[in-house]
Each structure stands twice: as structure tokens, then as C-alpha cells.
Amino acid sequence: MGARSRFGAAGDALAVEMSSLAQFVRSFTVAITAASRRGSQAGTGVVWHPDGLIVTNAHVATRDNYTVTLATGDKVDAEVIARDKDADLAALSIPVRALRPAPPGDANTLRPGSLVLALGHPFGVANALALGVVHHVVRDGAGDPRWIAADIQLAPGNSGGPLVDATGRLVGVNAMIVSGLGAAIPVEVVTKFLRSTVGRSAWSPEVWAA
Amino acid sequence: MPAAASPSVLESLSNDLTGAVERVGACVVAIHARRRIPSSGVVWKDGIIVTASHTLQRDDDISLTLPNGDKVDASIRGRDPSTDLAILEVDAKVTPANVDTGDSLRVGQLVLALGRPGASVTAALGIVSALGGEWRTWHGGRIDRFVRLDLAIYDGFSGGPLVDGSGRVLGINTSGLSRSAALTIPASTVSRVADQLIATGHVRRGYIGIAAQPVQLPEDLVRSLSLSQELGLLVIGVDTGGPAQNAGLLLGDVLITFDGQPVADPAELLAAMSSDRVGAEVDVGVIRAGRREKVRVTVGERPTERRETRRGRR
Numbered sequence: 001m002g003a004r005s006r007f008g009a010a011g012d013a014l015a016v017e018m019s020s021l022a023q024f025v026r027s028f029t030v031a032i033t034a035a036s037r038r039g040s041q042a043g044t045g046v047v048w049h050p051d052g053l054i055v056t057n058a059h060v061a062t063r064d065n066y067t068v069t070l071a072t073g074d075k076v077d078a079e080v081i082a083r084d085k086d087a088d089l090a091a092l093s094i095p096v097r098a099l100r101p102a103p104p105g106d107a108n109t110l111r112p113g114s115l116v117l118a119l120g121h122p123f124g125v126a127n128a129l130a131l132g133v134v135h136h137v138v139r140d141g142a143g144d145p146r147w148i149a150a151d152i153q154l155a156p157g158n159s160g161g162p163l164v165d166a167t168g169r170l171v172g173v174n175a176m177i178v179s180g181l182g183a184a185i186p187v188e189v190v191t192k193f194l195r196s197t198v199g200r201s202a203w204s205p206e207v208w209a210a
Numbered sequence: 211m212p213a214a215a216s217p218s219v220l221e222s223l224s225n226d227l228t229g230a231v232e233r234v235g236a237c238v239v240a241i242h243a244r245r246r247i248p249s250s251g252v253v254w255k256d257g258i259i260v261t262a263s264h265t266l267q268r269d270d271d272i273s274l275t276l277p278n279g280d281k282v283d284a285s286i287r288g289r290d291p292s293t294d295l296a297i298l299e300v301d302a303k304v305t306p307a308n309v310d311t312g313d314s315l316r317v318g319q320l321v322l323a324l325g326r327p328g329a330s331v332t333a334a335l336g337i338v339s340a341l342g343g344e345w346r347t348w349h350g351g352r353i354d355r356f357v358r359l360d361l362a363i364y365d366g367f368s369g370g371p372l373v374d375g376s377g378r379v380l381g382i383n384t385s386g387l388s389r390s391a392a393l394t395i396p397a398s399t400v401s402r403v404a405d406q407l408i409a410t411g412h413v414r415r416g417y418i419g420i421a422a423q424p425v426q427l428p429e430d431l432v433r434s435l436s437l438s439q440e441l442g443l444l445v446i447g448v449d450t451g452g453p454a455q456n457a458g459l460l461l462g463d464v465l466i467t468f469d470g471q472p473v474a475d476p477a478e479l480l481a482a483m484s485s486d487r488v489g490a491e492v493d494v495g496v497i498r499a500g501r502r503e504k505v506r507v508t509v510g511e512r513p514t515e516r517r518e519t520r521r522g523r524r
Contacts, residue, residue, distance in 0.1 A: 013219045021220065112333035113231035113322060115224035133227060133322075133335040135364060151334040151362055166224040180362060 022129045024168050025119045028102040029161060031069040031126065032056055032078070032092070042066065044120040044161030045092065046173060048190075050099045053198070054092040055190055056160030057175050058083050061090035068094050082197035088175050089185065089193045090160075102162055105169030107145040107186035110134045116150050118174055118182065120161035130154060135181055145186040148172045154182040223375075227335065230322060230377040235331035237307035237379075238324050238370060240275035241284070241298070243268055248275070250325040250370035252379060253304045254297075258408065260400055261369035263289045263296040264386035275329060276304055288407030292351030292415065292480075294386040295400060297407040307371060310378040311398040315357060317341055322373045323359070323383050323392070325366025336361025336392075347387050350415070350480030354402075357381060357394040367392065416483025417512035418494075419452020420445050422465060424475055427497070435502055441474035442466045442497060457507040460498065467495030483509060 028047040032054075043060030045068065047053075054068060061080045068078040074096075082091040110116075114134040119127060132152025140146045148163065154177055163172035163184040172184030240248040241261055249265030251274070259274070266272070266286065274284045282302045289296035317338055325332045342356030359372070363385055371379040372394045381394040406413045422443035432440060442464040448455045465473060468482045469492045487509045494505045 014223070017218050017220050111228040111231065112235070112324075112331050113224075113227035113335070115220060115227065115335075133333055135334060136330050136332045149332075151364070153362075166218065166220040179364065181364060 018131070021117065021164075021168050022119070022127075025117065025129075025162060025164055026127050027071050027100050028170075029071065029119045029127070030054060031121050032060055032160065033067045033069065034063060043157060043159045044174075046160070046162045046170065047099050047101045048091075048194070049101050050097065052094040052096050052099060053194075054078060054094060055173060055194070056090050056092065057173065058085045058088045058090045059175075060160040061092060066092065068092065070096070070099075082194075084193055084197065087185070087189065087193050089173070089190060091194060091198050102164075102170035103168065105165050105167075105171040105187055107137065107148060107171045107188055110137055110145070110148060110165070110171060112136050115166045116148075116152060116163050116171065118150075118152055118154060118158055118161060118163050118184075120154070120158035120174065128155075128158075130158075130182075132182065137186075145188060148184040148186055149178070150182040150184060152182040158182070226375050227322060227333070230373050230375055231324060231331060231333045233377040234307055234324055234371055234373045234379060235326070236277045237305055238277065238326045238331055239304070240326040240328055240366075241265065241272065241369065242274070243272045247327045247365045249368055250327065250366045251298060252369070252371045252382060253306045254309065254400070254404055255306050257300055257302070258287070258306075258404065259284065259298040259300060260382055260404055261296050261298065262382065262384040262386055263291050263294045264384070265368050266296055272298065274298070274300060274302075275326070276302060277326075277331070279329060288411040288413075290351065290403050290407060290413040292347060292349040292413065293353060293395060293399065293403050294347070294351070294384050295382065295395065295403045295407070297404055307379040308377060309397050309401070310374075310380055311396075311401050314374070314378075315341055315355070315380060315396070320375055321359065321361070321380065323361050323363075323367055323370055324373055325364070325370035327364075327366030332364065332366055334362050334364060334367075346477070346481040348477055350477065350483065351413075352399075352484060353387075353395060354399045355396045357396055359383075359392040359394060361392050363392050414485035414488055415512040416485065416487040416509045417452070418454045418457075418459075418483070418507050418509060419449030420454045420459065420465075421447030422476055422479065425464060427464070427466075431497070431500065435497070437466065439466060439472045439474050443473060443476065443479060445496075453507050453510040454494075457494075457505050459494065459496065459505050459507065463496040463498050463503075465494060465496050466502075467493075469493060483512075 030045045045054045045056035078092040138147040237253040244267035251259040251261035254260045284298040284300040287297040339360035340358040425444040
């Protein structure tokens with residue numbers, strides 16, 4: 001009885017929450033396009049740090065220079081400063097400060113059935129939102145999350161974009177589609193990549209305390 | 211919007227869903243009875259596991275991975291390909307699922323499809339997209355309600371439970387009864403078939419012992435015999451010693467009615483031979499040498515089904 005009536009009574013609140021969550025996730029999501037191919041979308045990225053650090057997939061950032069379109073609509077030049085093909089991660093730097101970064105989440109809190117949202121630019125559609133649940137979490141030998149497999153409708157342009165939990169915290173970077181499932185790289189793996197390449201993990205909790 | 215707001219609707223919904231997955235996931239096992247990826251099964255009663263029959267590609271050498279990770283042997287207690295259900299027996303203590311055999315399904319209801327195609331439980335979210343009344347599967351099995359889902363099908367879907375937001379099992383999911391959509395066999399049907407399989411090892415089905423294929427009846431014949439149908443079933447095989455042969459049905463007869471009802475499709479004939487027909491005397495209308503004839507057949511019980519080896523389904 002409880003669950004069904006709750007879904008009904010909470011319908012309005014759910015709709016309001018979803019749209020404000022979408023707007024929130026949009027604030028730290030960027031579009032990444034190739035500088036030479038005008039207009040053609042290459043992929044999506046996540047603002048990682050206020051001082052201009054952007055994270056995306058290595059398969060999105062195969063060149064050295066890109067154009068990044070911020071949530072404000074501003075277009076800026078971006079330079080690829082690190083790339084790891086095996087991890088399928090890349091870091092870009094843009095000459096903009098005081099950006100609003102994604103709030104850090106924890107992939108270890110995810111369980112099968114956890115609600116997740118993805119934002120991206122599939123097929124050139126700006127800021128397409130997708131809702132789904134965690135299907136399962138693939139763990140490495142040490143028991144740490146290696147992949148988040150999600151029951152969520154993704155398309156190629158989602159690559160490099162954020163996967164957030166029900167509170168809007170970043171839990172993964174969408175990377176590929178495997179047997180219909182969305183596969184995201186857990187934030188912990190991204191942190192490790194940044195620490196070993198650009199020399200800082202660069203979560204900025206002080207921004208969120210402000 | 212602050213990320214750490216007080217628990218939101220979305221957050222509590224997410225917690226409800228993960229809670230339901232955790233509770234029911236403790237009753238979902240992986241079944242190793244086919245190549246490649248294991249299928250899923252649900253602990254329905256003590257030591258009794260329900261799964262989708264089409265996922266069992268062998269009859270022996272079946273093992274399970276339990277929710278706690280233990281691997282144990284299991285044996286088939288019975289299977290009913292007509293409803294795509296099978297029952298496994300296992301000598302292990304696993305808590306049975308909280309099954310809801312009532313009529314609580316609603317169109318639009320949020321539901322989870324759980325699976326265990328390996329060590330860990332998996333979840334997919336969707337809604338009940340359509341409900342209907344009793345229907346017959348393409349093998350003639352009776353399903354109490356038609357339950358169609360708007361939900362993505364991944365490995366481990368078949369044999370897994372359909373779960374509501376409060377962790378009740380509403381049925382068993384299968385991709386073996388429809389080529390296009392995710393379907394659920396409602397819990398009431400699962401319990402009915404399971405009881406029969408536990409008692410006898412199979413589900414009784416009517417049988418007359420013929421092989422038949424649909425044929426177009428010549429127009430002038432339809433007119434001269436004033437038939438209400440354009441198709442009939444050409445008898446292309448008669449089992450030796452079977453009810454049809456005993457009743458005098460011949461190779462080449464074209465079957466047009468069964469117990470007074472027109473039959474133009476093998477599925478209609480199968481549907482007409484439910485378990486309650488076993489032992490009944492039934493008039494079968496045929497066209498033989500251009501004339502209508504009536505043959506009285508005593509419906510027998512179908513010998514145990516051959517095992518199915520359909521592949522490429524999840």
C-alpha cells in the first residue's frame with residue numbers, strides 16, 4: 001500500500017524536483033566540440049574545479065584543442081592537458097575562473113536500484129536529460145567500484161557527461177554503452193586519474209560549504 | 211540548489227527502490243543451465259525455485275549461485291514449456307520471496323525487474339504498460355493476466371522477479387513468450403503451475419496425436435459445404451496408437467472444427483486442449499474427399515514434452 005500511494009501523492013513534488021535537479025546538473029555540464037569542425041558535437045564534459053578544470057572521455061578528446069561551451073552559453077578555447085586511453089579519461093583546461101564545479105559524490109553508496117540521472121548532448125541535442133537506475137556496479141579485485149552499469153537511455157553524445165545520484169552529486173562520467181546498459185567511470189577512478197596526471201584530485205568542498 | 215538538502219522525494223524514492231532490490235534480491239539466485247550467461251530464478255517456497263523454462267538448456271548438471279555467493283547443485287522438479295515455467299529443487303536454506311498473488315497490478319505502476327546473471331543482483335526500472343485478461347501462449351499455456359512492461363530487457367531478465375516499490379514479487383519475467391515485448395507471468399499463474407509441477411512433475415495437457423498445418427480451403431468447397439472459414443488444418447501426421455488414430459482420423463483429412471468451434475490455426479487447436487479436456491469425448495469436424503465428416507475422439511494426455519532448446523533469448 002505504502003509505496004504505491006507515495007508515488008501518487010508525491011507526483012507534483014517529484015516533477016518540480018526533477019526539473020530543478022536538471023537545471024542544477026546543467027550548471028556544471030559543458031559541450032566539447034572540435035575547433036576545426038564547426039558545429040559538430042564531439043561530446044560532453046564535467047566541470048571538475050572552479051579554476052577551469054574539465055573532465056571528459058579520452059575518446060572524446062582525441063586532439064589537443066577544443067571549444068568548450070559553458071552552461072552560460074559562453075564558448076572558450078580548451079587545451080587537453082592529460083589523457084589516459086586505457087581509463088578512457090581526459091582533462092582539459094579552460095582560461096575561466098570561478099566556475100561552479102560538480103559536487104563530489106561517492107560511487108560506493110550506489111546499489112542496484114539507486115536512481116541516477118545523466119545529462120549530455122546526444123546527437124547534438126543540448127542538455128538532454130535521462131533518468132534510470134543502477135543495474136549493477138562492477139568492482140575490481142580490491143572491491144572498489146570499477147564501472148557503474150546503469151539501466152538508462154544513453155547515446156554516443158553522452159560520452160564524458162555526468163552521471164549523478166538522486167541528490168545531484170556526481171557519481172560517474174558516462175563513457176559507453178554495453179549491451180544496452182550505460183557504463184560510467186566512477187568518480188573515484190576519475191580522482192585517481194587526475195591525481196596521477198595533473199597532480200591534484202581537485203575536489204573543492206569549500207565551494208560547496210560557501 | 212544545494213546538493214545536501216533535506217531528504218527529497220527523489221532521494222526517498224531511490225531509497226525505496228534500493229530497499230526493495232535488497233529485500234527481494236536476497237531471494238533471487240543465478241541458474242547455470244546454459245552456455246554463456248546464467249539466467250535468474252526466484253525462491254518461491256522452501257527449497258523450491260521458479261525460473262523461465264526456456265533458459266534451461268540442459269536437464270542435468272544444473273547449479274545455482276545463491277545470494278550469499280555459495281554455489282550448490284539443483285535438479286529440475288518439473289517444467290511446463292506452455293507457460294515457460296520450470297521448477298528447480300535445491301537442498302539449501304534460502305528465504306522465500308514475499309509473493310503477492312493478489313490483483314495489485316496497475317497500469318503506470320513503477321516496477322523493478324531483478325536478475326542475477328552472475329554473482330551480483332541487477333535491477334531495471336520501468337512501468338506496467340498494459341494489463342489484460344486471461345490469455346493463451348503460443349504453446350497453448352493459460353496465463354491468468356496479460357502483463358506487458360515498459361522496461362528494458364538485459365541479461366538475466368528471464369526467470370527474474372517483477373517487484374513493486376515495497377518489495378513484493380508480482381510475477382516472473384520472461385522474454386520467451388513474446389518476440390517483441392517484456393512480459394510478466396503473474397504470481398497467481400506461477401503458483402498454480404508450480405503446485406502442479408511439484409505434485410506431478412508436469413502440467414497435464416490434452417492430446418489427440420496429430421501433426422497439422424494450416425491450408426487454404428478451395429473457394430468452391432467453402433461454398434458447397436457452406437463453411438464459415440477459409441482455412442483448415444491439414445493432417446500431416448498421425449501418432450501410432452494415439453487418440454486420433456484410434457478414432458479413425460486419417461492422414462490428409464482437413465480438420466475444420468474441434469468440439470463445435472472452428473479451428474484454422476494450430477495454436478487454436480492447442481488452446482482448445484487444456485488439462486480439463488483430458489478424458490473428454492469430443493467431436494472433430496473434418497473434410498475428407500470433399501465431404502464433411504464427423505469423428506469422435508477421446509482426448510488423451512500429452513506425453514511429457516521434449517525439452518526446449520530455443521536459444522538467443524535472455
